Amino acid sequence: MSPRFSLRRRAARLSSAARDLAGKSGPALIEILVAHLACAREGAAFAEEVLGGTVPAEEVEARMVAIERRGDALRRDLVAALGETIVTPLDREDLFRLSRSIDDVLDNTRDFVREWMLYAPEQPGQLANLLATLTEGLASLERAVAALVEHPEDVVANLLSAKQQANGVRRHFQVELAKLFAGELSMETLKERELIRRLDVVGLRFGEAVDVCSDALVKRGRRYVLNRET
Numbered sequence: 001m002s003p004r005f006s007l008r009r010r011a012a013r014l015s016s017a018a019r020d021l022a023g024k025s026g027p028a029l030i031e032i033l034v035a036h037l038a039c040a041r042e043g044a045a046f047a048e049e050v051l052g053g054t055v056p057a058e059e060v061e062a063r064m065v066a067i068e069r070r071g072d073a074l075r076r077d078l079v080a081a082l083g084e085t086i087v088t089p090l091d092r093e094d095l096f097r098l099s100r101s102i103d104d105v106l107d108n109t110r111d112f113v114r115e116w117m118l119y120a121p122e123q124p125g126q127l128a129n130l131l132a133t134l135t136e137g138l139a140s141l142e143r144a145v146a147a148l149v150e151h152p153e154d155v156v157a158n159l160l161s162a163k164q165q166a167n168g169v170r171r172h173f174q175v176e177l178a179k180l181f182a183g184e185l186s187m188e189t190l191k192e193r194e195l196i197r198r199l200d201v202v203g204l205r206f207g208e209a210v211d212v213c214s215d216a217l218v219k220r221g222r223r224y225v226l227n228r229e230t
Contacts, residue, residue, distance in 0.1 A: 026089040027149050032078045033095070034146045036102045039071040041138040043109040044202075048131045050113055051124040057117065064113045071106040075099050089148055094216035098145075101209035105138070108202040115198060119191040126179075127192075130172045130199045134206060137165025141210055155217065162210045169203030 046067060049055050055063070078099045082092050089095075144158035176196050180189055 029081055029095060030089060030145060030149050032074055032081060034142055036071055036074040036099060037138060037142040037145060039067060039074060040102050040105045041135055041142060043067045043106050044131055044135040044138060047109055047113050048128055050116060051128050060113060060117055064110050068106050068110045071103060075103050090216040091219055094212055098209055098212045101205055101212055104205035105202055108205055112198040112202060115195060121191045122188055125192055126176050127195060127199060130169055133165050133168045133172060134203060137162050137206055140165060159214055166203060166207035166210050173200040
């Protein structure tokens, strides 16, 4: 390593440390998480479009994979940023877990879209309702995370909304499964069962993301109370 490169690297580290101490790294981490959540929401909204038949079949796989890869890139950005940041708005372990849960939502949404195309069910049934509830929940969690640094007084209400939507996905799953079991067994029934179950897994991963964020806030509760009072 040349002396000049070494000096530049040390200067970069000092600059990064200065940003941390000035409280400027926190917003950057939050921006990455918000973008990751927006990507997951885009994936859920795209799955709704696929069910509605508005996306040409030959474009579905490529477009869904493109959304998922953007999410993967954002997760890598967060991990890299965490490795260079001293002061974080939430515990770094919680930020990592939240990003992982968001990634799981995207991965399972991709799998749902892929399975939908492979199984080719005759009709979407109530699957669109599950996806709509998931999309709303992701939007609420996105608003909650976006408010962490600048508007902490808005975090709890949006988190509660996200939790309600996560529970709503679970209720939709239970109701739709009961309807399937009440009818005659057929190949279409089995297809619907697998697709509903996949969306339930998406909802469970989303619920985990909400819980991670809630747990992280409990750890930093005093800080957020103080922010609301100032």
